[in-house]
Amino acid sequence: MPQEKPDLRSLREPVRFKRALTLLLMTLILPGSAQIVAGSRTAGRWAWRVVAGLIAIIVFFVVLGLIWRSGTINILARPSTLRLVQILLIVLALGWAALFVDAYRISQPLTLERNHRLITSILDGALIFVVVGALIYASVIVNTQRDFVASVFGSGKSSKADKGRYNVLLLGGDSGADRVGTRPDSMTIASIDANTGRTVLIGVPRNLSKVPFPEGTAMAKQFPQGFQWKGCTPNCWLNGVFTWATDHKQLFPGDPHPGVTATSQAIQATTGLKLNYYALIDLTGFRDLINAVGGITLDISVRVPIGGESTPIKGYIEPGKNVHLDGYHALWFARSRADSSDYARMARQKCVISAMLNQLSPQVVLTKFQGIASASKEVVQTNIPAGELGTFTDLALDAKKLPVSSFSAVPPLIKGSDPDFALIRTKVAEAIAKSESLDNDGSGGDGKTSTTPRSTAGRSSSAPSTSTTKKPSKKPTSSTTTPPANGVDDVASICKA
Incomplete structure (x- = not known):
């Protein structure tokens, strides 16, 4: 076979170079x-089968998510599913890298001029680095998610919605070397409509006295007249139940968290609500969680001290609109009691919870997931099973569209030293009924007509699309320092500057 002439070779060089780039x-x-174009059809067809299979799986889950969002999230959030996805991503990265190497081989780089060969080699290496790096990074995120789900969420029993609502007890407290576990100083029930996601936050003060317990429980047998005994003050407050139960764990055989169990029972009897789950949040670790999401933005109506009581005041969080708080300042905004009261602190905590709910967008979760998951493992202890993660993620997405209301069992309506528990239960029921009526009357709670009727049968495939935009108050509000006379407040209004 005759050799190519030099001038002919120079004419074909640009074609070979373009071919090499095109193959990559x-x-x-x-x-x-x-591989298909170059004649290596067996390898190419296998690659196409894999690509087609992956596209089919993605399309399937997208369609399933549109039809059954919570169930799809539940499936994808399982540790076993996440492990499978992690392995699949690694295998896909290796296979794709092999195809790039093979495409480089097919382009016959040794036949190219030096500069063209260098460009082709650099491009091939860059594409391998970018594609494989992206897939490996995705596998790391998936592994972090799997570790997070396995560490934070258990495999306990699912609890069905009671009267169409999930009631989740949020306990917040400080842990330290001088304490056994975490003593809750903040107690809030998030009562969530199982169909619409509309949420009522029910604040229960830590200094409620003589709290009752459900009949038949170990605590009810020990304290038939409520949580009190001679000389117990101030330890006979509600937040003392946790410590007492922890110190008497023999009354809760086989229960790894007697303090949480006893506190949940007391709050259940106090409010009249069946509690489905709890989440115990370490307020010190909460600072890291706020930092992980990039901070939160709040309207602040009053000056809040940093420090105080047993420690010197180190500064102040000044009032203003759209004040951005990092983890350190958000923690002090939520926990400070200097120059205010427990009831003012409860109101500020509702503002923080509401801000987290409204500002933690899917984009933030995706871009900062590593930090969020790492911080959450240190912050949260919960008995919500991993199998219910999709349900509550679904509810949280719906809740973001709707205003949050609340009730606090605080003075002057409720006296902490001598609380009227029947009145508390009545007011809790009224607050929930008022929230549910916003869906029943079709207004959606914001003056717009909702086309989705409320149902207590379970989750619907879609939620009412509503707007929470409200006109800002022209006057500063003092509701974060003064509790409302009837205990009922709107979180959006108490968090306005």
Whole structure:
């Protein structure tokens, strides 16, 4: 076979160079296509089968998510599913890298001029680095999610919605070397409509006295007249139940968290609500969680001290609109009691919870997931099973569209030293009924007509699309320092500057 003439070779060089670049770009856009074009059809067809299979799986879950969002999230959030996805991503990265190497081989780089060969080699290496790096990073995120779910969420029993609502007890407290576990100083029930996601936050003060317990429980047998005994003050407050139960764990055989159990029972009897789950939040670790999401933005109506009581005041969080708080300042905003009261602190905590709910967007979760998951493992202890993660993620997405209301069992309506528990239960029921009426009357709670009727049968495939935009108050509000006379407040209004 005659050798090519030098002038003919120089004319074909640009063609060979373009062919080499095209093969690499084809591998990037449609893995296996370069092999099909170059004649290596067996490898190309196997690559196409894999790509087609992956596309089919993605389309299936997208369609399933549109039909059954919570169930889809539950499936995808399982540790076993996440492990499978992690392995799949690693295998896909290795396979794609092999196709890039093969496409480079097919382009016959040794026949190219030196500069063209260098460009082709650099491009091939860059594409391998970008594609494989992205897939490996995705596998790391998936592994972090799997570890997070396995560490925070258990495999306990699912609890069905009671009267169409999930009631989740949020306990917040400080842990330290001088304490056994975490003593809750903040207690709030998030009562969530199982169909619409509309949420009522029910604040229960830590200094409620003589709290009752459900009949038949170990605590009810020990304290038939409520949580009190001679000389117990101030330890006979509600937040003392946790410590007492922890110190008498023999009354709760086989229960790894007697303090949480006893506190949940007391709050259940106090409010009349069946509690489905709890989440115990370490307020010190909460600072890291706020930092992980990039901080929160709040309207602040009053000056809040940093420090105080047993420690010197180190500064103040000044009032204003759209004040951005990092973890350190958000923690002090939520926990400070200097120059105010427990009831003012409860109101500020509702503002923080509401801000987290409204500002923690899917984009923030995706871009900062590593930090969020790492911080959450240190912050949260919960008995919500992993199998219910999709249900509550679904509810949280719906809740973001709707205003949050609340009730606090605080003075002057409720006296902490001598609380009227029947009145508390009545007011809790009224607050929930008022929230549910916003869906029953079709207004959606914001003056717009909702087309989705409320149902207590379970989750619907879609939620009412509503707006929470409200006109800002022209006057500063003092509701974060003065509790409302009837205990009922709107979180959006108490968090306005």
